[in-house]
Amino acid sequence: MTKKNFEGADQESLDLLKKMEERGIESSYDRYDAQQPQCGYGKIGLCCRHCQMGPCNVDPFGRGPKRGVCGADANTIAARHFVRYVAAGTAAHSDHGRSVAELLIATARGEAKGYRITDVNKLHEVAKVFDVSTEGRKTNEIAEEVGEMALAEFGKAYGTQKFANKAPEARIKLWEKLNITPRAIDREVTESMHRTGMGTDQDYKNLIMQACRTSMADGWGGAMIATELQDILFGTPKPTRGTANLNVIKEDEVNILVHGHEPQMSEMVAVAASDPELIKEAEAVGAKGISIAGICCTANEMLLRHGIPLAGHMKMQEMAIATGAVEVIAVDIQCVMQGDEEVARAFHTKLITTSPKAKIDGTEHIEINDENAYEKGKEVVRIAIQNFPKRDKTKVFIPKGKKSDVVVGFTHETIKYMLGGKFRASYRPLNDNIMNGRIRGVVGVVGCTSSILWPDQLPYMELVNDLIANDILVVQTGCAAAECAREGMMVPEHMEVAGPGLREVCEAVGMPPVLHAGSCVDNSRILIACSEMVKEGGLGNDISELPVAGVCLDWMHEKALAIGQYFVTSGVYTLFGTKSMVAGAPDVDKFLSEGLEELVGGKWSFTPDLKEMGTLIKDHIEKKRDALGINEKKERKLYDMEDRRALAVD
Numbered sequence: 005m006t007k008k009n010f011e012g013a014d015q016e017s018l019d020l021l022k023k024m025e026e027r028g029i030e031s032s033y034d035r036y037d038a039q040q041p042q043c044g045y046g047k048i049g050l051c052c053r054h055c056q057m058g059p060c061n062v063d064p065f066g067r068g069p070k071r072g073v074c075g076a077d078a079n080t081i082a083a084r085h086f087v088r089y090v091a092a093g094t095a096a097h098s099d100h101g102r103s104v105a106e107l108l109i110a111t112a113r114g115e116a117k118g119y120r121i122t123d124v125n126k127l128h129e130v131a132k133v134f135d136v137s138t139e140g141r142k143t144n145e146i147a148e149e150v151g152e153m154a155l156a157e158f159g160k161a162y163g164t165q166k167f168a169n170k171a172p173e174a175r176i177k178l179w180e181k182l183n184i185t186p187r188a189i190d191r192e193v194t195e196s197m198h199r200t201g202m203g204t205d206q207d208y209k210n211l212i213m214q215a216c217r218t219s220m221a222d223g224w225g226g227a228m229i230a231t232e233l234q235d236i237l238f239g240t241p242k243p244t245r246g247t248a249n250l251n252v253i254k255e256d257e258v259n260i261l262v263h264g265h266e267p268q269m270s271e272m273v274a275v276a277a278s279d280p281e282l283i284k285e286a287e288a289v290g291a292k293g294i295s296i297a298g299i300c301c302t303a304n305e306m307l308l309r310h311g312i313p314l315a316g317h318m319k320m321q322e323m324a325i326a327t328g329a330v331e332v333i334a335v336d337i338q339c340v341m342q343g344d345e346e347v348a349r350a351f352h353t354k355l356i357t358t359s360p361k362a363k364i365d366g367t368e369h370i371e372i373n374d375e376n377a378y379e380k381g382k383e384v385v386r387i388a389i390q391n392f393p394k395r396d397k398t399k400v401f402i403p404k405g406k407k408s409d410v411v412v413g414f415t416h417e418t419i420k421y422m423l424g425g426k427f428r429a430s431y432r433p434l435n436d437n438i439m440n441g442r443i444r445g446v447v448g449v450v451g452c453t454s455s456i457l458w459p460d461q462l463p464y465m466e467l468v469n470d471l472i473a474n475d476i477l478v479v480q481t482g483c484a485a486a487e488c489a490r491e492g493m494m495v496p497e498h499m500e501v502a503g504p505g506l507r508e509v510c511e512a513v514g515m516p517p518v519l520h521a522g523s524c525v526d527n528s529r530i531l532i533a534c535s536e537m538v539k540e541g542g543l544g545n546d547i548s549e550l551p552v553a554g555v556c557l558d559w560m561h562e563k564a565l566a567i568g569q570y571f572v573t574s575g576v577y578t579l580f581g582t583k584s585m586v587a588g589a590p591d592v593d594k595f596l597s598e599g600l601e602e603l604v605g606g607k608w609s610f611t612p613d614l615k616e617m618g619t620l621i622k623d624h625i626e627k628k629r630d631a632l633g634i635n636e637k638k639e640r641k642l643y644d645m646e647d648r649r650a651l652a653v654d
């Protein structure tokens with residue numbers, strides 16, 4: 005059960021939860037409590053609802069049924085459960101990617117008013133991946149063909165995902181040998197659904213191998229398409245300053261929260277909010293201006309590209325509305341709680357859904373598509389302005405606490421430029437610093453926040469500080485990144501917490517020891533960064549040889565499992581901060597945590613114990629360093645000019 009202490013870390017969230025309780029407004033924490041005790045079978049993967057002879061449960065202690073009505077055993081039921089999670093996560097990221105491909109085509113054809121091709125270099129890079137010729141062609145022509153090629157990745161009859169060719173050669177060969185190179189994205193999701201239905205695939209290892217292939221249709225397919233094409237349209241993020249926490253919501257301005265995942269809607273709302281005519285209208289109703297702030301991964305997208313403030317991560321969405329100072333919360337897809345509607349109703353706030361794929365009963369729906377986004381974005385802003393005078397000032401409560409500064413925007417391109425310099429962008433200095441031990445390794449700390457943990461529990465902060473103190477560079481995305489951003493960990497000054505080696509590198513380059521790389525789909529950036537590290541040389545021939553790991557602590561969404569699975573299948577040791585979701589089937593559990601490593605070089609660990617997790621990560625990194633032969637004691641050489649040049653920023 006949730007412990008309802010209202011004093012502690014993340015006091016801003018706690019203050020708002022207290023206010024919500026005083027006002028009788030239900031939060032996700034109340035609903036989590038109301039759900040207790042949750043189904044024990046479901047928690048460990050032993051509940052099957054895949055046909056009407058069920059639901060079937062298998063008793064993990066052997067006292068009850070050992071099989072479902074159809075004869076499916078614990079391994080089959082748990083593995084099918086796992087595969088369906090991965091397929092759903094892949095579908096979510098990939099459908100997002102498909103929308104971006106469609107938008108790129110519409111933009112290239114001049115059918116999407118307000119959008120433009122922002123990063124032409126990126127367009128040319130992606131054109132190479134899709135074998136689209138660029139010679140003597142206009143940008144729009146190239147963009148249209150790149151968009152068409154990206155769209156074809158979803159349903160092509162033959163061949164495999166083009167972006168998978170960005171992996172190191174050894175990895176590509178391994179995937180081919182295991183027959184897990186992802187084919188068409190829709191095909192992998194469809195096949196997963198098929199194989200997990202009643203009476204089809206009933207071999208847990210065979211099922212998990214399909215989870216491998218499906219997840220890669222996400223990481224090296226749909227999610228990578230989303231990220232790369234968003235960069236073409238909206239710009240590849242560069243180091244940018246911003247602020248983060250609930251109190252970015254402004255007392256004297258029209259406040260609009262943008263929430264969800266696809267930047268299409270939020271970009272246009274942001275553009276509309278800077279329209280001088282609308283600013284005048286806002287002033288006419290007594291506001292000092294129009295303020296946009298983000299929630300969830302939309303917040304990450306907007307913060308990284310434009311420095312637009314981040315109000316909070318997933319589990320803070322209801323609290324942000326409960327400030328009573330939000331005129332409109334405009335949402336698109338994924339991680340939007342239906343509970344927002346009830347909280348908004350307790351205030352003057354209008355919750356507006358904008359995607360035809362994601363409506364909420366009882367809310368206003370303004371459909372935003374590629375053609376009308378700019379006009380509809382203005383409509384959303386205008387609704388917020390007209391709603392401002394209805395704000396009940398007696399209900400407004402914006403917590404005073406900290407507003408953290410952040411420096412964000414560390415894509416794999418930025419890391420290359422920052423470390424290598426503009427004219428010789430390269431991963432060489434990063435690899436060298438890993439080889440000489442100043443940096444022991446790199447860990448991606450990514451993924452969700454959930455209402456299972458009360459706000460004063462800050463697992464990401466604790467783990468990340470432990471890692472950087474041990475000279476491990478941390479790269480973050482998603483809500484995990486938002487938690488550390490709010491906690492003020494994404495500024496160069498946070499290098500104070502880092503170990504001496506990492507601090508030395510951060511000082512030389514002027515970068516934070518915790519790098520914000522973007523939203524959930526941007527985990528694909530981490531795959532590319534790992535591949536580039538391998539290709540740079542000195543750290544083995546495959547991603548599985550690198551001293552790296554991937555972590556998600558407070559995971560809740562199916563997307564997080566898909567991400568974890570594609571990290572594992574790409575050769576990365578991946579740790580999740582809960583008990584195993586297939587704990588009821590020890591064979592499946594063992595296959596995920598041991599068997600897979602023999603096949604794909606990556607493996608899973610599940611543990612809610614943060615200390616244990618820290619130890620597992622550090623031991624793994626040292627083991628990889630030993631295997632690479634870079635742990636042999638070398639005399640610590642003082643920084644010479646050559647080293648300094650290698651680290652210099654232009």
Ligand code: SF4
Binds near residue numbers: 072073081201
């Ligand atoms: Fe039960 Fe088998 Fe149907 Fe699942 S597929 S609900 S185990 S009968």
Ligand code: MSK
Binds near residue numbers: 450
């Ligand atoms: S929003 S999927 S809670 S990271 Fe991408 Fe955050 Fe997880 Fe949703």
